[in-house]
Amino acid sequence: MLKFSFLNKVFLAIFVVFSLLRAFKIAPFYFLFFPLISYVGFLVWGSAEITLNFYFDSIHRLKSKQHVLLTFDDGPHPVFTRQILDLLDDYDVKSIFFVMGNQAKEHAGLLKEMVRRGHLIGNHSYHHSTMFDLFPLRRMKYEIEKTNQVIEKITGQKPVYFRPPFGITNPRLARVLKQTGMISVGWSFRSFDGGKRSNEKIMSQLTKKISGGEIVLFHDNRARTVELLKTALPFLSQRFELNNNNLNKEIRHV
């Protein structure tokens, strides 16, 4: 798998070779443009694609092919989260909710409901700011620690799982996760329940691509996710165990 540290070594080697060629006047200056553009391209790709484990490892799949783990981001939402909790109960599903700290503080009752019904609560930053990835290390750490404090105060449980906002990663986040001891969780199937795809299209992808072991990304702050789950849950619950039992043992770094 492509890693940030490996990429740096490769490009450093390219730069050294290029410098030697320049020293002997063998290569023109513009020869460096292609490696530089490629390097920036790899950085953008590695930052945007959490499944690459570019800066640090995230958990994207389960060991067990019999299990599928449903995850919900960006809540809790005062209306849709409760509807989703009821639907999950109907199919005896236990999942993880990656909550935003400010929303959690506002809807503390929903967090207690999640725990009471057997779900896990993960950290999804305090504000889910679009600037999160540009924050300096201290502010990033503050966002994560403040969210942990809110969750712990409400539920009595300190979260161990973190999902980066927008799934975007960078070297500062790698350091913050190390310092806070949090485990990053990505996904192997993205439902795109926040996009323009129709529910029929999403269901057709879901039925084709989920074969066991997937971590599925949904959002619990959207009305359409409720509708989507009404079709997805009967399909998935017939084929897989949808729980978060022994999560630490089930999950593996990919």
Ligand SMILES: [Zn+2]
């Ligand atoms: Zn999010």
